Amino acid sequence: MLWDDFMNSEWHDWRGSGKSEDRLDKPEWLNDWLERHRLSVDAAPSSDELAALKQLRLLLQRMVKDIVAELEMRAEDLTELNKIMKGGAVIRRLTMADRLYNIALTPVDHNWRQVMAEIAASFAHVLVDADASRIRICDNPDCLWVYYDDTRNRSKKYCDDKCCGNLMKVRRFRARQKAAARKPT
Structure with a gap:
């Protein structure tokens, strides 16, 4: 999805190196x-546009953290998301009433503001059309990857079971071994 791929542009080494x-x-x-998301712009982002992209990512990170913590969406975050969506070729307005989300659309324009509007709209569509409670942050504290849990039983804990899942399993095993070795016999 566009929004989570964008959020994961802030990469952390999932193996724990701190990089x-x-x-x-x-x-x-x-x-x-x-290119992957079929978005086009005329030029590389200016320093102001790059700063705005990073601010959008921070906004989405804060909103995802609230969703994962099962907190109600902050009114100021909805206002900011709506402001960003308004900057695109289609004005998109996210509303919330009784914890139900809706998007209103009105046509408009094209550029980095458009890209940001598409990212924001992609996130808003998940809130409206999908199950926001399936949005997750990887349980590996070194990873912090954001993903949508599409498993049938909603049990996915890691962005990737083969990488983060296995790493955390090994860490738990080693911690148990260490604890057992410290116990007096």
């Missing part, structure tokens, strides 16, 4: 990302 990188600062990654 991280902001892929929005890498023009080649940004171009690949635009």
Whole structure:
């Protein structure tokens, strides 16, 4: 999905090295990302546009954290998301009443503001058309990858069972071994 791929542009080494990188600062990654999501712009983002993209990512991260914590959406976050969606070729307005979301659309324009509007709208569509309670943050504290849990029983804990899932299983095993070794016999 557009919104979570964008959010995961802030990469953290899931193996625990502490390394991280902001892929929005890498023009080649940004171009690949635009192509992958069939988005087009006339030029690379200016420093102000790049700062606005990073602010959008922070807004979405805060909103996802609230969703994962089962908190009600903050009114100021909805207002900001609506403001960003308004900057695109289609004015999109997210509303919430009795914890039900809806999107109103009105046609308009094209550029980095449009890209941001598409990202915001992609997130808004998940809130409206899908089950927001399936939005997750990887349980690996070194990863923090955001994903949508599409498993039947809603039990997915890690962004990838083969990477983060196995790593955390090994960490738990080693912690148990260490604890057992410390116990007096």
